[in-house]
Amino acid sequence: MKEILSLSNVTVDYNRNGNIVRAVAGVDLTLKSGEILGLVGESGCGKSTLGKAIVGILQPSQGEVVFDGQTVKKLTRGQRPNHFRNLQMIFQDPYGSLNPRRKIGIQIADGLLVAGVPKDKALARAEELLEKVGLPRAAVFRFPHQFSGGQRQRISIARALAASPTVIIADEPISALDTSSQAQVANLLVSLVEEFNMGMIFVSHDLSIVRRISDRVAVMYLGKIVEVGTVDQIWNNPSHPYTKALISAIPHADGTSFMPKDLPGDVPNPLNPPNGCRFHPRCPLKKSECEDNEPKLVKLSDDRSVACILQKAGTPPNPILIN
Amino acid sequence: MDLLTVKDLTVTLATGSGDAQAVRNLSFTVGLGEILGIAGESGSGKTMTALSLLGLLPYKGRATGSINFNGREILTSTKREYRDLRGREIAMIFQDPMTSLHPMLTIEVQLTEHLIHHRKVSKEAARRSALELLSIVKIPDPAAALTAHPTQFSGGMRQRIAIAIALACEPKLLIADEPTTALDVTVQAGILKLLHQLRKDKNLSVMVITHDLGVLSSLTDRIMIMYAGSEVESGPTSDILQRSHHPYTKGLIAALPGKVKAASKNLTSIEGMPPELGNFPSGCAFHPRCSFTIDACKKELPKKVEINGEHRIFCPVNPFSKSGKGIE
Numbered sequence: 039m040k041e042i043l044s045l046s047n048v049t050v051d052y053n054r055n056g057n058i059v060r061a062v063a064g065v066d067l068t069l070k071s072g073e074i075l076g077l078v079g080e081s082g083c084g085k086s087t088l089g090k091a092i093v094g095i096l097q098p099s100q101g102e103v104v105f106d107g108q109t110v111k112k113l114t115r116g117q118r119p120n121h122f123r124n125l126q127m128i129f130q131d132p133y134g135s136l137n138p139r140r141k142i143g144i145q146i147a148d149g150l151l152v153a154g155v156p157k158d159k160a161l162a163r164a165e166e167l168l169e170k171v172g173l174p175r176a177a178v179f180r181f182p183h184q185f186s187g188g189q190r191q192r193i194s195i196a197r198a199l200a201a202s203p204t205v206i207i208a209d210e211p212i213s214a215l216d217t218s219s220q221a222q223v224a225n226l227l228v229s230l231v232e233e234f235n236m237g238m239i240f241v242s243h244d245l246s247i248v249r250r251i252s253d254r255v256a257v258m259y260l261g262k263i264v265e266v267g268t269v270d271q272i273w274n275n276p277s278h279p280y281t282k283a284l285i286s287a288i289p290h291a292d293g294t295s296f297m298p299k300d301l302p303g304d305v306p307n308p309l310n311p312p313n314g315c316r317f318h319p320r321c322p323l324k325k326s327e328c329e330d331n332e333p334k335l336v337k338l339s340d341d342r343s344v345a346c347i348l349q350k351a352g353t354p355p356n357p358i359l360i361n
Numbered sequence: 362m363d364l365l366t367v368k369d370l371t372v373t374l375a376t377g378s379g380d381a382q383a384v385r386n387l388s389f390t391v392g393l394g395e396i397l398g399i400a401g402e403s404g405s406g407k408t409m410t411a412l413s414l415l416g417l418l419p420y421k422g423r424a425t426g427s428i429n430f431n432g433r434e435i436l437t438s439t440k441r442e443y444r445d446l447r448g449r450e451i452a453m454i455f456q457d458p459m460t461s462l463h464p465m466l467t468i469e470v471q472l473t474e475h476l477i478h479h480r481k482v483s484k485e486a487a488r489r490s491a492l493e494l495l496s497i498v499k500i501p502d503p504a505a506a507l508t509a510h511p512t513q514f515s516g517g518m519r520q521r522i523a524i525a526i527a528l529a530c531e532p533k534l535l536i537a538d539e540p541t542t543a544l545d546v547t548v549q550a551g552i553l554k555l556l557h558q559l560r561k562d563k564n565l566s567v568m569v570i571t572h573d574l575g576v577l578s579s580l581t582d583r584i585m586i587m588y589a590g591s592e593v594e595s596g597p598t599s600d601i602l603q604r605s606h607h608p609y610t611k612g613l614i615a616a617l618p619g620k621v622k623a624a625s626k627n628l629t630s631i632e633g634m635p636p637e638l639g640n641f642p643s644g645c646a647f648h649p650r651c652s653f654t655i656d657a658c659k660k661e662l663p664k665k666v667e668i669n670g671e672h673r674i675f676c677p678v679n680p681f682s683k684s685g686k687g688i689e
Contacts, residue, residue: 221630289575293602
């Protein structure tokens with residue numbers, strides 16, 4: 039599998055009344071074709087901001103996003119280089135991301151029209167795409183309000199597919215949907231990734247869905263990646279205390295009255311992040327050096343990466359023991 | 362003794378195209394100190410059931426049947442009687458603590474309001490109770506929290522404050538409508554722990570409404586599963602999650618993504634969508650999506666089938682009929 043997307047030291051700052059809020063603080067990440075990378079973390083950790091920076095909705099203040107050999111630049115009013123048409127995004131809220139006053143067909147065809155495809159051909163392609171995502175062809179003549187949330191999210195997916203993307207950034211694509219539609223839309227995304235050999239970054243706070251559909255998982259905390267590994271590594275043998283805490287907090291729906299463990303405290307304010315390791319104020323395994331030294335993301339011998347002083351580069355992961 | 366006994370509750374709502382029944386012939390009980398979970402997809406009538414207990418149905422909404430709370434019938438209450446009941450005997454917390462708290466008022470005002478109204482206590486006494494409530498729900502530095510506004514707290518802390526407000530008048534029953542859906546798992550676990558603690562310390566009865574079976578598994582004693590306004594299955598939590606009998610419950614459990622890491626990435630899902638209000642199918646409302654449908658399902662209302670003890674299902678296909686093994 040070839041590497042299609044790579045991020046190096048991506049940093050995103052928001053300016054809030056003159057204060058600089060560093061929402062993403064230096065992220066290194068890669069994505070291969072045909073791979074689904076789950077991006078998880080608590081709300082406020084910067085996962086959505088990172089997603090927006092990858093497609094160029096936000097401009098990183100440092101670092102760069104390289105897509106298929108070229109650096110992604112911020113979206114402007116002018117035309118975007120054709121190269122980046124293959125990098126698409128799906129948003130969380132299918133009610134807000136579709137224009138309520140325009141017909142579905144023309145909204146899907148927009149991207150093709152910009153690329154110079156004649157209108158009749160673009161609309162015909164829109165019909166095909168609707169069929170692909172499991173909606174009737176006649177939907178091109180309807181408006182968004184005539185569809186349910188799950189159907190609207192399918193329309194958003196069809197719109198993203200119109201550009202024949204090689205990478206899709208899906209920002210919480212199923213969390214606004216009903217239980218019944220969640221599984222159906224997730225299944226659709228998985229089958230599309232397989233069919234078109236796309237790469238997908240699946241941003242979600244629903245850890246159980248991420249576990250099921252992802253190949254690799256990146257865990258984010260306060261703007262930084264703390265651990266990246268395969269689903270099996272993250273779930274069964276986490277090597278960062280935060281990953282461990284996150285996994286232990288998931289309730290088990292098995293009727294055994296298993297009590298999930300909470301992680302006391304809140305994600306700190308990114309305006310004023312803690313010194314040293316950003317997780318140390320909440321970490322049950324904190325040592326004194328964690329307060330001053332910020333751990334670097336290092337690769338362990340089992341090919342995962344983790345940023346914690348308990349782990350040493352090139353060695354097998356030390357088990358994280360929290361009672 | 363049961364604290365709450367609901368019999369044949371039917372809730373009728375006025376929609377654009379005439380009246381529609383959102384809850385149909387629902388009967389259930391909540392025991393003293395018991396945590397009952399109500400599960401179902403949106404539109405299954407779980408929230409309307411809760412609102413009818415509080416007399417908070419939407420405009421032109423009507424409830425019929427019987428709701429016996431703590432030994433008296435409350436469905437026939439007047440507006441005034443409901444006002445005395447709400448907050449004092451039955452309290453409710455909502456999904457989104459950002460919209461259920463008033464953004465412009467301090468925590469103190471919101472926390473002491475119904476103490477002063479219901480209990481007629483002085484401002485100082487109410488303030489002392491408020492400080493105690495905030496420490497019960499584990500808000501750090503309660504004194505500082507009293508003068509703060511909701512926006513100064515995170516989602517989890519806001520939900521703790523909402524719980525403190527609900528507990529202010531020591532209600533006997535707490536209704537929690539999707540109390541953790543808007544929260545992160547790490548914070549959710551803390552709220553679940555808190556609700557458990559409250560039940561233990563105060564013998565509080567809790568009715569939790571959620572679609573998250575994981576939350577129900579760790580929190581509840583019993584679960585009732587609803588579909589299209591009716592009960593389809595209910596029983597002790599372990600029976601429902603480990604030995605469910607109704608095809609809908611089985612479908613919900615099979616659709617849990619986290620259960621086992623299967624070789625395929627595909628999630629199991631129940632085909633089709635839940636019916637819309639006012640457009641419920643005839644007979645058993647689940648029949649168009651069920652893989653065991655027989656002719657009777659389309660015509661007859663499902664009959665109650667006792668499995669064992671408190672475990673029961675509503676299904677026209679008697680699962681114990683021929684094979685005796687139930688629906689597999």
